[in-house]
Amino acid sequence: MPGTTASPWSAPTASGALDATVRVPGSKSITNRAYVLAALSRQPTLVRKPLDSRDARLMLGALTALGGSADARDDDVLIQPLRPQGTEPVQVALGNAGTVARFTPALAGLGSRAVLFDGDEAIRRRPIAPLLRALTDLGVEIDDEGRGAPPFTVRGHGGITGGKVELDSSASSQFLSALLLAGPSFASGVTVRLVGDAPPSEPHIAMTLDLLRRFGAAPERSGPEFHVPATSLSLAEYAVEPDLSTAAPFAVAAAVAGGTIRIEGWPEHTTQPGDWLRSLLTELGQRAELDATGLTITGTGEIPGARLDLHEVGELTPVVAALLCFADGPSVISGVAHLRGHETDRLAALATELSALGAGVTETEDGLAITPAPMHRGLFHTYDDHRLVMAAAVLALRIPGVEVENPATVGKTFPGFTATWQSMVGENA
Numbered sequence: 001m002p003g004t005t006a007s008p009w010s011a012p013t014a015s016g017a018l019d020a021t022v023r024v025p026g027s028k029s030i031t032n033r034a035y036v037l038a039a040l041s042r043q044p045t046l047v048r049k050p051l052d053s054r055d056a057r058l059m060l061g062a063l064t065a066l067g068g069s070a071d072a073r074d075d076d077v078l079i080q081p082l083r084p085q086g087t088e089p090v091q092v093a094l095g096n097a098g099t100v101a102r103f104t105p106a107l108a109g110l111g112s113r114a115v116l117f118d119g120d121e122a123i124r125r126r127p128i129a130p131l132l133r134a135l136t137d138l139g140v141e142i143d144d145e146g147r148g149a150p151p152f153t154v155r156g157h158g159g160i161t162g163g164k165v166e167l168d169s170s171a172s173s174q175f176l177s178a179l180l181l182a183g184p185s186f187a188s189g190v191t192v193r194l195v196g197d198a199p200p201s202e203p204h205i206a207m208t209l210d211l212l213r214r215f216g217a218a219p220e221r222s223g224p225e226f227h228v229p230a231t232s233l234s235l236a237e238y239a240v241e242p243d244l245s246t247a248a249p250f251a252v253a254a255a256v257a258g259g260t261i262r263i264e265g266w267p268e269h270t271t272q273p274g275d276w277l278r279s280l281l282t283e284l285g286q287r288a289e290l291d292a293t294g295l296t297i298t299g300t301g302e303i304p305g306a307r308l309d310l311h312e313v314g315e316l317t318p319v320v321a322a323l324l325c326f327a328d329g330p331s332v333i334s335g336v337a338h339l340r341g342h343e344t345d346r347l348a349a350l351a352t353e354l355s356a357l358g359a360g361v362t363e364t365e366d367g368l369a370i371t372p373a374p375m376h377r378g379l380f381h382t383y384d385d386h387r388l389v390m391a392a393a394v395l396a397l398r399i400p401g402v403e404v405e406n407p408a409t410v411g412k413t414f415p416g417f418t419a420t421w422q423s424m425v426g427e428n429a
């Protein structure tokens, strides 16, 4: 069984209706995009209130290895542009961060070194071959010994010509985002023509285009074709929004336990997929009110079954699946076959762990079928997946005695999760 030998976390059960205000850290997806674009800019960028977590630190480590630098200033981080110097080989540690694994190889192609990319066992199993093929087609020299997966070496030759390329981004939207983020720095820009099934996670593609525009690029999209002209990027300062996918377990907590949860700083306009939770919760009969200070969710504790296509918001699946275990009828989640290539095979992990606690959960070809049933205490395995820790916390609100294995793995995106969760429920951390 995956995981570490650290003690499990006894996740708290709600003793009554919830009443709490919570603040979640910065968005992983925005932070790591802002860091990449800042490193590719011609002048330093002050990234305000970025996420500080394992994935964000891995991104800073990668940029430092590639010739950039980052200085923490209170809650902010000043990123210096990449100044690749020297020719000796370096290494980039990927951990299990999809954004680092997918976004940084192109940056190595812009430098003049051999850069070895490798990380956790799990990242070696996650899809990346279509991206490596597209980078190769754009003139980047990559040696992966035919694996199409880490470990692989990018041999930089001082720049990337760029131009037109075909890409199958159906296994992960991050392949497309990777080419678009680096595109302004290619000599001829980049034109990506998507082939194969549509990429998942459409909001994350919109996020990439939004961030590119803020840094001065002019991406264009026409059906399956994306064009990013060569541009000199720059943005003096950029403030990161709170992470709405990290906010997801807090947002659904009021629906599960009843009561009111306020999430500070929920943006009024955003490209984050987590914003879809407002319409989901409303559709499920809860109240979600957004104003300039944040989002207030008032829940009933009663949840109807639902049929949900989560193709665009796949990373919310673990928390939504946990929520639907408390519905008053069956539910079906579809459109998320690609979750088999996330931090772990999330469909298998959720079917196994939710069933082990008593729910009727089975895998379908592209999702989960959930038949609620009385659930009971037990150890919830987390497969080194932060979002499984969050899903288990949601279950524990109504099931006494849920023990969460390896809670520290939540540090991928929110190192303070268990303490914040306990204070939301009214327990001392």
Ligand SMILES: O=C(O)C1=C[C@@H](OP(=O)(O)O)[C@@H](O)[C@H](O)C1
Pocket: 028, 029, 030, 098, 099, 171, 172, 173, 174, 177, 200, 201, 204, 314, 315, 338
């Ligand atoms: O670009 C991004 O920041 C992300 C895109 C999505 O990846 P997939 O398209 O691989 O699901 C999402 O699940 C991941 O958590 C973050």
Ligand SMILES: C=C(OP(=O)(O)O)C(=O)O
Pocket: 096, 097, 098, 099, 315, 342, 343, 387
């Ligand atoms: C899929 C996820 O992460 P990654 O950025 O590693 O792809 C996630 O956070 O749910």
